[in-house]
Amino acid sequence: MLNGEKTKAHKIIFGAFACLKKENPEQEPLEIFKKAVKELMPELETEKIRLGGTSQLVPKKVKPERSLCLALR
Numbered sequence: 001m002l003n004g005e006k007t008k009a010h011k012i013i014f015g016a017f018a019c020l021k022k023e024n025p026e027q028e029p030l031e032i033f034k035k036a037v038k039e040l041m042p043e044l045e046t047e048k049i050r051l052g053g054t055s056q057l058v059p060k061k062v063k064p065e066r067s068l069c070l071a072l073r
Contacts, residue, residue: 040071 020029046057062070 037068037071041067042070043067045070 017029017033020032024032042062044059045062047060048055049058050056
């Protein structure tokens with residue numbers, strides 16, 4: 001977090017984990033969060049290339065670091 005917003009982020013995350021714990025007492029909230037992020041990670045993204053005067057979108061693989069970043073956003 002930038003510009004000192006860490007305490008706000010902590011309150012949001014711990015509040016969300018408390019809600020998850022209340023809804024699913026038998027499962028660990030961190031494991032639910034990890035599973036959700038893993039399901040959100042994209043495998044492909046499109047890249048715009050120019051062919052013969054027209055622009056086309058071509059799919060390409062996403063690096064794992066970028067995939068995680070996109071999922072967390």
